[in-house]
Amino acid sequence: MDRARLALIVIALAFAAALPWLGGPFWTGLATQMLIFGLLALSVDLLLGHAGLFSLTHASFFAVSAYTVAILQVRYGWPTIAAAPAGIVLGTLLAAVFGISVRTRGVYFILITIALGYVVWGVAHRWSSFTGGDNGVTNVPFPALGPAAITSHTQYYYVVLAAVILCGLGYRVLIRSPFGLGLRGIKASETRMQSLGYRTGLHLYAAFVLSGALASFAGVLYVYYNKFVNPVASSFPVSVEAALMAIVGGTGSIVGPFLGAAVVLGLRNWVSSFVEMHHAIMGAVFIATVLWAPQGLVGIAQRIHARLAKGRHG
Amino acid sequence: MADPALRVEDLAKVFGGLAAVDGVSLAVAAGERRVLIGPNGAGKTTLFHCITGTLKPSSGSVALFGRDVTHDPEYRRTALGMGRTFQITNVFPDLTLGEHLALAIVGTDRRKWVLHRPAEAFDEVRARALEGLARVGLEGRAHLPAKLVSYGERRQLELALALNTNPKVLFLDEPCAGLSPAERQRISQMIAALPRGITLLMIEHDMDVALGLADRVTVLHQGRVILEGSPEEVRANAQVRDVYFGHGEALRG
Numbered sequence: 001m002d003r004a005r006l007a008l009i010v011i012a013l014a015f016a017a018a019l020p021w022l023g024g025p026f027w028t029g030l031a032t033q034m035l036i037f038g039l040l041a042l043s044v045d046l047l048l049g050h051a052g053l054f055s056l057t058h059a060s061f062f063a064v065s066a067y068t069v070a071i072l073q074v075r076y077g078w079p080t081i082a083a084a085p086a087g088i089v090l091g092t093l094l095a096a097v098f099g100i101s102v103r104t105r106g107v108y109f110i111l112i113t114i115a116l117g118y119v120v121w122g123v124a125h126r127w128s129s130f131t132g133g134d135n136g137v138t139n140v141p142f143p144a145l146g147p148a149a150i151t152s153h154t155q156y157y158y159v160v161l162a163a164v165i166l167c168g169l170g171y172r173v174l175i176r177s178p179f180g181l182g183l184r185g186i187k188a189s190e191t192r193m194q195s196l197g198y199r200t201g202l203h204l205y206a207a208f209v210l211s212g213a214l215a216s217f218a219g220v221l222y223v224y225y226n227k228f229v230n231p232v233a234s235s236f237p238v239s240v241e242a243a244l245m246a247i248v249g250g251t252g253s254i255v256g257p258f259l260g261a262a263v264v265l266g267l268r269n270w271v272s273s274f275v276e277m278h279h280a281i282m283g284a285v286f287i288a289t290v291l292w293a294p295q296g297l298v299g300i301a302q303r304i305h306a307r308l309a310k311g312r313h314g
Numbered sequence: 315m316a317d318p319a320l321r322v323e324d325l326a327k328v329f330g331g332l333a334a335v336d337g338v339s340l341a342v343a344a345g346e347r348r349v350l351i352g353p354n355g356a357g358k359t360t361l362f363h364c365i366t367g368t369l370k371p372s373s374g375s376v377a378l379f380g381r382d383v384t385h386d387p388e389y390r391r392t393a394l395g396m397g398r399t400f401q402i403t404n405v406f407p408d409l410t411l412g413e414h415l416a417l418a419i420v421g422t423d424r425r426k427w428v429l430h431r432p433a434e435a436f437d438e439v440r441a442r443a444l445e446g447l448a449r450v451g452l453e454g455r456a457h458l459p460a461k462l463v464s465y466g467e468r469r470q471l472e473l474a475l476a477l478n479t480n481p482k483v484l485f486l487d488e489p490c491a492g493l494s495p496a497e498r499q500r501i502s503q504m505i506a507a508l509p510r511g512i513t514l515l516m517i518e519h520d521m522d523v524a525l526g527l528a529d530r531v532t533v534l535h536q537g538r539v540i541l542e543g544s545p546e547e548v549r550a551n552a553q554v555r556d557v558y559f560g561h562g563e564a565l566r567g
Contacts, residue, residue, distance in 0.1 A: 176432040178420045181409070185417050188406035191368065195400075197392035197421035197479055206427075 049251030052187030063234030065219030095212020136230025250298025317380030325374030397481025
């Protein structure tokens with residue numbers, strides 16, 4: 001790794017660590033959201049940026065996991081150490097079922113994932129005796145591991161930061177592994193991969209389930225931050241926004257989805273303080289990205305970097 | 315008698331009302347080099363796709379080494395020892411040449427499922443990838459993405475991919491398509507230098523290349539086999555001359 005990149009990482013980490021002192025509760029809360037939704041966007045991008053599948057159902061895994069944790073902790077009094085893994089397991093199991101959608105490609109895949117997403121939203125919304133309907137499940141406590149309990153949003157921010165860093169490192173290994181390389185091969189040419197001996201359907205299915213597991217983990221982090229979960233978490237706009245974050249930040253990278261989450265959430269917070277129609281602004285940002293910076297912010301950074309390097313050498 | 319490396323029986327492929335392949339039977343013995351020739355539209359590539367599993371035949375059967383694979387997907391045929399190239403270059407533009415070879419090498423074993431170790435940490439795979447690139451004249455190219463190398467080099471890469479899945483039988487669909495005469499010669503020399511243990515079935519338009527490499531030649535015309543024989547027999551055959559070269563044109567060579 002070159003020194004400039006190392007320096008950038010050290011600065012980013014130092015900034016992240018000092019944020020609660022620098023920014024206070026408002027910025028710390030916003031940063032926690034950016035990390036959680038960035039992780040959700042990262043899970044979407046495993047399929048979008050690496051395997052070439054555009055999923056619009058990731059809010060389902062996110063929400064099922066969040067609901068599982070909330071219901072088990074609030075109604076059944078389960079401890080965090082049991083409820084959080086249960087959330088990930090249930091979200092992942094749902095991904096194992098929804099994974100059948102990899103039998104389709106392109107626009108059919110997108111349509112099927114939208115439909116599946118609406119099924120989950122419908123259940124969350126209508127099965128009110130179990131899910132709490134529109135009100136959802138409230139009063140979720142902070143996570144606690146035996147005597148070690150989180151007591152403030154600042155403390156929880158550090159938990160999320162550590163979890164996200166660990167996920168990022170694991171993700172990095174995954175995308176560089178033979179399996180991850182295989183996904184990139186399938187994205188570029190599925191027919192060639194089949195002729196090289198790859199059972200591409202199974203490969204994509206495995207990626208879908210892994211991606212669902214990561215989205216489920218983001219759901220666990222979310223419910224402990226948010227303190228409640230309602231059908232909004234499972235809704236279509238959340239899935240769209242996660243994909244949008246990945247695209248705005250730059251698909252196929254690790255920092256991209258987090259940058260995208262920062263832009264989308266930051267802009268929404270800022271713009272909605274003076275304009276009612278923040279959705280329209282987000283739409284405009286998305287259109288501009290697709291038209292002028294299809295590689296997202298990471299792509300812009302790479303272009304600037306390349307131009308600077310060229311200027312220096314030539 | 316040992317099973318032939320490839321046996322095709324009464325194979326047909328119909329598109330709409332058009333029979334692109336119309337009842338083809340052929341057997342290629344293990345170790346044989348067979349070249350498939352025929353004018354444009356003879357059904358060579360369609361037949362090829364049915365043999366490799368890219369297309370499902372409308373009727374008939376395909377067997378590799380005595381095992382019926384008619385309904386097997388392509389990846390399973392590759393696991394049985396099939397290697398193939400595409401007529402239209404089919405590589406991964408953003409992946410480096412080294413990564414291409416690594417994918418081919420782990421494609422037929424369990425390492426393709428490894429998640430917890432970077433691909434470049436497999437020393438044996440890396441060494442074999444460099445070796446595989448050198449074998450087709452692409453040494454020193456391992457770090458370049460495929461979109462940055464020349465068309466001729468991509469054709470070499472195409473061949474390297476097919477050679478690195480441990481094939482016992484190779485299907486080459488016009489390996490020299492679109493290349494300059496010098497590049498053509500390079501590729502055909504590489505093919506000629508392959509171990510004789512690898513069975514070869516190749517589509518080729520260039521008669522010099524085709525007849526120079528082949529043990530036997532199958533001539534396809536309008537979806538049917540019109541002749542199968544040694545290169546000399548094919549060269550001498552009046553009917554082949556008619557359909558393949560047109561009337562009154564002298565044969566080169």
